[in-house]
Amino acid sequence: MSAQSANEKVLLKGNEAFAEAAIRGGLRFYFGYPITPQSEIPEYMSRELPRRGGVFLQAESELGAINMAYGAGAAGGAVFISSSSPGIALMQEGMSFLCSAEVPLVALNVSRGGPGIGGIQPGQADYFQVTRGGGNGDYKIPVFAPASIQEAIDLIYEAAELAETWRNPIMIFSDGIMGQMMEPVTLPEQRPFTESDKIRSAKPWAITGYGDDDAQKNVVKSLRMQPDELEAHVEKLFAKYARAEKELARVETIGIEDADVVFVAFGTVARITREAIDILAERGIKAGLIRPISLWPFPYDEFDKIGARTRVVISAELSMGQMLEDVKIGVGKRLPTRLIHRTGGMIPTSLELADSAEKIYKEAIQ
Amino acid sequence: MSAQKLFFAGSGGQGIILMGQMVTYAAMFENKQTTYYPSYGPEMRGGTANCTVIVSDREVSSPLIYEADCLIAMNLPSLIKFESLVKPGGVMLLNSSIITQKATRDDIRVFYVPTIDIARELGSPRSANMVMLGAAVRATEVVKQETIERVMREKAFTGKKAETIPANIKAFEYFKI
Numbered sequence: 001m002s003a004q005s006a007n008e009k010v011l012l013k014g015n016e017a018f019a020e021a022a023i024r025g026g027l028r029f030y031f032g033y034p035i036t037p038q039s040e041i042p043e044y045m046s047r048e049l050p051r052r053g054g055v056f057l058q059a060e061s062e063l064g065a066i067n068m069a070y071g072a073g074a075a076g077g078a079v080f081i082s083s084s085s086p087g088i089a090l091m092q093e094g095m096s097f098l099c100s101a102e103v104p105l106v107a108l109n110v111s112r113g114g115p116g117i118g119g120i121q122p123g124q125a126d127y128f129q130v131t132r133g134g135g136n137g138d139y140k141i142p143v144f145a146p147a148s149i150q151e152a153i154d155l156i157y158e159a160a161e162l163a164e165t166w167r168n169p170i171m172i173f174s175d176g177i178m179g180q181m182m183e184p185v186t187l188p189e190q191r192p193f194t195e196s197d198k199i200r201s202a203k204p205w206a207i208t209g210y211g212d213d214d215a216q217k218n219v220v221k222s223l224r225m226q227p228d229e230l231e232a233h234v235e236k237l238f239a240k241y242a243r244a245e246k247e248l249a250r251v252e253t254i255g256i257e258d259a260d261v262v263f264v265a266f267g268t269v270a271r272i273t274r275e276a277i278d279i280l281a282e283r284g285i286k287a288g289l290i291r292p293i294s295l296w297p298f299p300y301d302e303f304d305k306i307g308a309r310t311r312v313v314i315s316a317e318l319s320m321g322q323m324l325e326d327v328k329i330g331v332g333k334r335l336p337t338r339l340i341h342r343t344g345g346m347i348p349t350s351l352e353l354a355d356s357a358e359k360i361y362k363e364a365i366q
Numbered sequence: 367m368s369a370q371k372l373f374f375a376g377s378g379g380q381g382i383i384l385m386g387q388m389v390t391y392a393a394m395f396e397n398k399q400t401t402y403y404p405s406y407g408p409e410m411r412g413g414t415a416n417c418t419v420i421v422s423d424r425e426v427s428s429p430l431i432y433e434a435d436c437l438i439a440m441n442l443p444s445l446i447k448f449e450s451l452v453k454p455g456g457v458m459l460l461n462s463s464i465i466t467q468k469a470t471r472d473d474i475r476v477f478y479v480p481t482i483d484i485a486r487e488l489g490s491p492r493s494a495n496m497v498m499l500g501a502a503v504r505a506t507e508v509v510k511q512e513t514i515e516r517v518m519r520e521k522a523f524t525g526k527k528a529e530t531i532p533a534n535i536k537a538f539e540y541f542k543i
Contacts, residue, residue, distance in 0.1 A: 011394050184394040
C-alpha cells in the first residue's frame with residue numbers, strides 16, 4: 001500500500017502522506033526520533049529516503065534531530081523534520097537558532113494532548129508553542145494548519161519552497177487524527193533534489209566550503225555579541241516578518257456575511273465544525289466559519305467581513321482557549337467572543353459543538 | 367446516498383482495521399469521497415480495535431461520528447459499548463459466533479452473523495472477517511460487492527497474500543445475492 005505515480009488517486013494514511021509530500025517537495029534530508037502519533041513518518045522515511053537518493057538519520061533525541069537539521073540546513077540541504085508536541089517542545093531552542101541564522105526548514109507537528117508528556121490522543125494545545133515562539137528571543141515562524149490530508153500534502157509541498165524563499169523554518173501544525181486517518185489523495189510531481197554541486201549557486205549564503213574560490217567566506221550563526229549588531233539583525237528579521245504577515249496570511253471562510261453565529265476553528269476541528277453548521281441550520285440557526293489556514297500570520301483582517309447579523313463569535317479548539325486570544329484581537333470590541341473546547345486528547349462531536357453553540361447563541365440574543 | 371457512516375469494532379487481531387480499509391479503498395475506486403479513522407492507543411493484539419469509515423457523495427466534513435448508520439460488532443464488549451451509537455433505523459451486524467447476547471435495541475435492523483462457524487464450514491477459519499464484511503456490504507450497499515473483490519486483488523491481498531484470495535472471496539460471497 002505504498003505511494004504511486006503523480007495524478008493517480010491513492011489512499012494514504014496521514015503520516016505517510018505527510019512524509020511522501022516532503023520527499024516530493026524536494027526535502028532530501030530527514031532527522032527524527034519516534035513519538036506517537038507520528039512514528040509512521042520516521043518509519044516511512046527510513047524506508048523511502050535512502051533508496052530515493054535522500055538521507056534518513058534517526059537522532060538520539062529531538063534535540064539531536066533539530067541540531068542535525070540546523071547543520072544540514074546551514075550547509076544548504078533541504079531538510080524536513082517531524083515530531084509531536086513534547087518532541088516539538090524539545091526542538092524549540094533549535095527553532096530559535098534557525099530563525100536567527102535564517103536557515104530554511106520544514107517542520108511538522110502531529111500534535112497530541114499536553115501539558116507535559118501528556119497523552120497520545122489529538123490536541124491543539126500547542127497553539128502558543130507554535131505561534132508565539134517556544135524558544136528564546138524575538139522571532140517568528142509561519143505556521144500552516146491543514147484540515148484534510150490533501151491540503152496537508154499541498155502545504156508541505158509548498159512549504160519546501162517557502163522555507164527557501166523566506167530563509168526561515170515553516171511549521172505545519174497537524175494533529176493525531178490527521179496523522180492516523182486515511183483519505184484518497186493526489187500526490188504532486190517529484191521536485192528534484194538539489195545536487196550537492198548545485199547548492200553553491202542555488203544558495204550562495206550556504207556553508208559549502210571554499211572549493212576553488214576562496215573569495216567568499218560564508219558564516220551562518222546566531223551568536224552576535226555586540227548589542228547594536230544584534231539589534232540591527234533582529235530589526236532586519238522583523239522587516240522580513242512584516243512582509244510575511246502581508247503575504248502569508250491564509251484563510252477559508254464559509255457564510256460569515258450573514259451568519260447568526262461565526263465559528264473560528266482550524267484543522268480537524270474546522271471539519272467537525274462544518275458538520276455542526278449543518279446541524280445548526282436544521283435548528284434555524286445560521287452559522288458561519290472562519291478557518292485560519294495560517295495560524296501565524298493569523299488572518300485578523302478576515303474578521304472585518306463578519307456581517308451585521310452576527311451576535312457572537314465562537315472559538316472552537318482542542319485547548320483551553322489559546323486561539324481565543326487571536327480571535328479576540330480579530331474581533332476587537334465589536335462582538336462578544338466565547339470558547340467551546342475539549343482538551344487532553346478529548347474531541348467534541350459535531351453534535352456537542354452544535355449544542356454548545358446553540359446555547360451560547362441563545363444567551364447572546366437574550 | 368448522501369453519506370454512510372460505518373463503525374467497525376472488535377478486538378485486535380480480528381481484522382477490524384482491514385475491513386474498514388477495504389471499504390475505504392472500494393469507495394475510492396468508486397470515486398466517492400471517503401475518510402477512514404482508526405482508534406489508536408497502546409493496545410496491541412487482544413486489545414480493543416475500532417475504526418470509522420465515512421463514504422459520501424460530497425466532501426467528508428467531520429472524520430469523527432456521533433451516530434453510525436451501521437455498526438459491525440465483532441465481540442461482546444463492542445456490542446455493549448457501541449450499540450447506542452447506531453442511529454434509529456440503522457443497521458447492526460453481530461458476530462454471533464462469539465456474541466451470544468441479543469441486541470437490546472428494537473429500532474434498528476440487527477443481523478446475527480455466525481462468522482467463525484461459516485468460515486470453518488467454508489474451510490478457511492481465518493476468513494471470518496471477510497464473511498462479516500460480505501454481510502455488511504450486502505446490508506448497507508455502501509459499496510458494490512465486486513469493488514471489494516477488486517480491492518482484495520489490487521490492495522488487500524497482494525504479493526504472498528494473493529494465495530488467500532480465492533478463500534477470502536468465497537467467504538466474502540457467502541451472503542452475496
